[in-house]
Amino acid sequence: MAPVAVTPVAPTDIIHDLKASLATERASQTSPETLLDVLAQAAAQYSNHELGFITSSAHDSSIQTKTFSQFNEYARSLAQAMLAWGKPAGSVIVVYLTEHEDNMAAVWACLLAGYVPCLQPALSAQQAHKEGHVAHIKGLFSSATWLTSESGAEQVNSIAGLDIHLLSDLKASAETSSADFKAHEAKPDDEAILFLTSGSTGFSKAVVHTHRTILAACHAKGESYGLTSESKIMNWVGFDHVAGSLEMHIAPLLYGASQLHVHASAILSDPLRFLRLIEEKSIELAFAPNFLLAKLTRDLEKRTDLFGSFDLSSIKRINSGGEAVVSSTAQAFASTLKNLAKDGNASFVISAGFGMTETCAGCVYDPIDVLATPPAHEFLELGAPIAGCEMRIVNPEDGVSPRPDGESGELQVRGPMVFVRYYSNPEATAASFVEGGWYRTGDVGIVENGKMRLSGRIKDTVIVHGVSYGIPELETYLQTVEGVTHSFLAAAPYRAPGQETEGFVVFYSPTFELDTEDAPAKLFATHRALRDISVKLITLPPQQIIPIPINQMEKTTLGKLSRARLVNLFKQGELAKHIARAEELISVARGATFVAPSTETEKTLAAIYAGIFNLSVSDMSAGDNFFELGGTSIDVIRLKREGEASFELPEIPTIQILKHPVISSLAKYVDSLVSKDATTEEYDPIVPLQLTGNKTPIFMVHPGVGEVLIFVNLAKYFQNERPFYALRARGFEPGHPFFGSMDEMVSCYAAAVKRTQAHGPYAIAGYSYGGVVAFEVAKRLEAMGEEVKFTGLINIPPHIADRMHEIDWTGGMLNLSYFLGLVTKQDANDLAPSLRPWTRKEQLEVVWKLSPPERLVELQLTPEKLDHWVDIAGSLIECGKDYNPGGSVSVVDVFYAIPLRGSKEDWLNKQLKPWAEFSRGEPAYTDVPGQHYTLMDFDHVPGFQKIFRSRLEARGL
Known part of the structure; x- marks a missing residue:
């Protein structure tokens, strides 16, 4: 036999063959033809890999887990129970749930049962829009089968013709399911999952994705991300969004990767949790849109006490989408992570992506280490398409x-x-x-x-902090403003250089000539109305409002204004003369009431105001109101700090800024402090946060901390609509004793409301603890023969006495510290048991050391002030210990968010529903975004104000 020739194999060839072999093996393991194959494969090949969930009601980082095998059995049991509904295969089921696990299980159960799930995002708080949308969906699918929770059913049960099924009932039925369930056999081109578009140009369209389209996307995504069965991903995007369900669940599941799904509120309320989870769970892939990158940077970049604290070595890539990623924001975020990381040489890859509901989320990516390779443009490049995409x-x-x-x-x-x-x-x-x-x-x-x-x-949307708003809807409302020529108004998305999020410009033709005597006053009123409507609809004013004569507003042959043309003219400076003319006229209008600051104190304050609002000092009038200029709660702190430095004062009390927002008024108060002529003012609980508008005023009672600064950001949304008054607890100022009982407090507040607004109808509301106080004030006003048309109770049950008895001094101090942003929720929970044996002084010292230095500076806190504040909060707790509700008011509106403890559904059904006993009319229960302590913060107040306003209007106010 001839000898066999052996050809030497180079090491590079061995590596090449090994890679090819692994690729072949990988392809054989990840080649399911339908989504049902994906789940079956994951349960069989990676049975012990886990799906983890942090829910909206979790107050720490406790994670509920199911192995892939356990989840598969759970979904199959739900599917078997679903078949009892008797729906034909292919029926569309609208899935309306909030928690990741519930949504995930419902979608897989639908697929296993042969149904087509349609994921429904949060419904509008405006009843007419909600009813119109639900009716549209019902007509679109020629059916109306909804799978939802108790709170979801509460939102839609007033709409006739819906076949509503509760997930809790389905779970109960699933407990008796048998083991011989046979899953539906799907084909690759069958409809798999429907996703609803934002409806920004009218009612939502339902995007049809088949098993084939979803699997093609998930294969390509996994390849792009470098997913393996050992990968670990973290997602906080809602499951109703294609990024949450396809990109961060099905794609990793296809590759056997373990997953952690966190409710968005858990990240937004505690940004440090984002880093802790990366560290604790060795997360490799996470998702963070531009607005979250900016928020995390703002919240963490000054935490020098945490520099070098986190092991972030596992994270390989952070995807970002939803809106354009500002390069400077991405760099600042990566730099902040580098500072916080234990490894000072760590690098962080930010991968900006482009995708849409129609493309199964991201289909174009550009992973880049933004610190090693500085971006060349204002926004991060989006890169190249994933495999198969052109x-x-x-x-x-x-x-x-x-x-x-x-x-x-x-x-x-x-x-x-x-x-x-x-x-x-x-x-x-x-x-x-x-x-x-x-x-x-x-x-x-x-x-x-x-x-x-x-x-x-090109599309008719503007994206603000990752949320799409419809331009046509905005234009519809703007067209109603007096002074705007009908059909000659256009709003167009626009992002100014260096701006964090997208904005917009309004172009319109006035109904009046700009060279008449009354033009300044008319233009001022028109622009103010356009700004007000914009803020209320999409949370921010236009970057520019440009009046253009009607003979210079060209329309297309179809009779439409070309937004693209108008924006191009704006960018090229062609509209500069119109902008200059508008500024001239508005300056004249302001000049009609303009009073130049005359005293040195007024001039100094005018300079501070101008600096805060980026205005010219020469444009500042002594009659300018801080809040009408757009002042926020953060701006109040800045004004306080700069004023104290300028006038060399130890303190300008925050409450005095709230009570004296006009430059001339605040100057007189500052002069009295400088001359030490300031006398102790008689206590008045009423703090006017905004006084413009003709509608019924709103009176808002403080939460359990007694302070009202938290309402500043809410009040600005009511400018030129209705006055907004806050009621502040007694005891903050020297010589003012604490309230001794609930009755004393209610009597004081009711009298103050009557002094401010002599007769009804009244609108009273209260946040947290303030809700029961508002209820009692409303009762007192009705007993005086007055009409109270609105009693708003924000996340508080009627029975609070037991809760008040549970709160000792330590608990009250930690609650206040968390509320003020001095400690995290987790720190507050963890510290309570260990601090209780310590002295009061020692407990305060611990909290003081944990508090971010910049936050202490912002609040102008001292240990003594914090100690006194705890006493004020404690006095309010004492007033609530003997409180038992009784009697009733004409009607109540209950607003509920994620509670401090337990699930949202239990909170609503067991704690808040009892308000019905104290309402003579049908109560309204309205879901609002955020958690108990965060629903009034910057992230949630834009949404809350819309919901709150809609309830005021529903009550005829």
């Missing part, structure tokens, strides 16, 4: 002519992950595609050297 830039006019490299145009994508159609909407489907299967994204982009970046939007 992109191109074309002329937006014809939708097909390619644009040269480096030139902007309409972004189009195509590939197997692009949706197949809009449900029952062939017209919208046809309009979304051009020849060759290219999907028209509606975005303006630039492709250069194979990498894409966005430069604007």
Whole structure:
């Protein structure tokens, strides 16, 4: 036999063969044809890998877990129970839930039972819009089967014709399921999951994704992220969003990766939790949109006490999407993480991505170490498409002519992950595609050297902090303003250089001439109304309002204003003369009431005001009101700090700034402090936070800490609509004793309300502890023969005595410290048992050492002031210990958020529903965003004010 020739194998060939072998093995393990195969494969091959969940009601980082195998059995039992509904295969089930695990289980149960889940995001708080949307969905699917929670059912049970099923009932039925359940057999091109668009241009469209489109996307995402069965991902995006369900759940599940799903409120209320979880769970992949990057940076960059504290070595990549990522924000975030990391040489990859509901979330990515490779543009590049996806830039006019490299145009994508159609909407489907299967994204982009970046939007939306708002809806309301020529108004998205989030510009033609004597006053009133409506609808004012003569406002042949043309004219400076004319006229209008600051104190305060609001000192009038200029609670602290430094005063009490927001008034008060002529003022609980508007005033009672600064950010949304008064507890000022009983407090507050507003109808509300006080004030006013049309009770049950008895001095001190942002929720919970044996002074010293120095400076706190504040809060607790509600008011509106303890559903049903016993009319229970201590903060107050306003209007106010 001839000898066998052996060819030497180079090491590189061995490595190549090994990689090829691993790739083949990996492909064989991850080639399911339907989503049901994905779940079955995960349960079989990675049975002990885990799905972890932190719920909205979790007050620490406690994680509820299920192995893939356990979750599979759980979903199958729910599916078997679902079949008892008797729905035909292919029926659409609207899934309306809030917790990740509930949504996840419901979606898989639908798929296993042969149903098509449609994920419903949070419904509008406005009843008319909510009813219209639900009716639209019902008509779209020719059915109305909803799977929801008790609180979800509460929101839709007033709408006729819905077939509502409770998840709690389904779970109970599933406990008796048998083991012989046979799952539905799906085909790759069957409808799998429906996702609703934002409805920014009308009612929502339902995006149809099949098993094939979702799997194509998830395969490509996993390859892009480098997912393996050993990967660990963390997600906090809601499951109703394609990023939360497809990108951060199904894609990792396809590769066997363990997952941690955290309710958004847990991250937003405690940003440090984001880092703790990365460290504790060795997270490799996480998601953080631009607004969260900015928030985390703001909250953590000054925490020098935590520098070098976290092991962040596991994190390989942080995806970011939802809105454009500002390069400077990404760099600041990465720098902050580097400072906080134990490894001072750590690097952090931020991967900005582009994607839409129609593309199964992200389909274009650019992972980059922003510190090692400084970005070349204001916004991070979005990079190159994932495997199987293609992109191109074309002329937006014809939708097909390619644009040269480096030139902007309409972004189009195509590939197997692009949706197949809009449900029952062939017209919208046809309009979304051009020849060759290219999907028209509606975005303006630039492709250069194979990498894409966005430069604007064609679609009718503006994205503020990751939330899309409809331009057409905004325009509809702006058109109603007196002074605006109907159909000659356009609002267009615009982001100024260096701006963190997207904004917008309003172009319109006035109904009046700009050269008449009354033009300044009319223009001032028109622009003020346009700003007010904008703030109420989408939480921020226009960056610019530009009046353009009607003969210079060109319309298309279809009779529409071209937003793109107007924005281009604005960017090119072609509208500068109109902007200058508007500023001139508004300056004249302000001049009609302008009073130049005359005293040195007024001039100094004018300079401080100008610095805070980025205005010219020469434009400041002695009659300018701090809050009407846009002052927030943070701005109040800045005014206090700068005023004390300028006038060399040990303190300007915050309450005096709230009571004297006008420059001339505050100057007189400061002069009295400087001359030491200030006398102890007689206590008045009323603090006017804004006095403009003709609608019924709102009186808002303080929470259990007694202070009212927390309402400043809410009050500004009522400018030029209704006065907003807050009631502050007694005891903050020297010589003012604490309240001794609930009756004394209520009598004082009721009398103060009557002094401020002589007769009804009244609108009274209270936050937390203040809710029961507001209820008693409303009762007292009704006993005087007055009408109270609104009694708002914000996240407080009627029976509080037991809770008051539970709070000792230590608990009260820690509650106050958490409320003030001195300690985290976890610290407050962890410290209580160990601090109780210590002396009061020792306990305060511990909290003082834990408190962020910059927060202490912001609040101008001293140990003595904190000690006194704890006593004020303690006095209010004492007033509540003997409180037992009785009697009734005409009607109550209960607003509920995530409670301090327990689930939201138990909080609503067991603690808050008893308010019905004390209301002669039908109570309203309204879900609001946030947790108990966060629902009034910057992240949640924009949403809360809309909901709160809608309830006032529903009560005829």
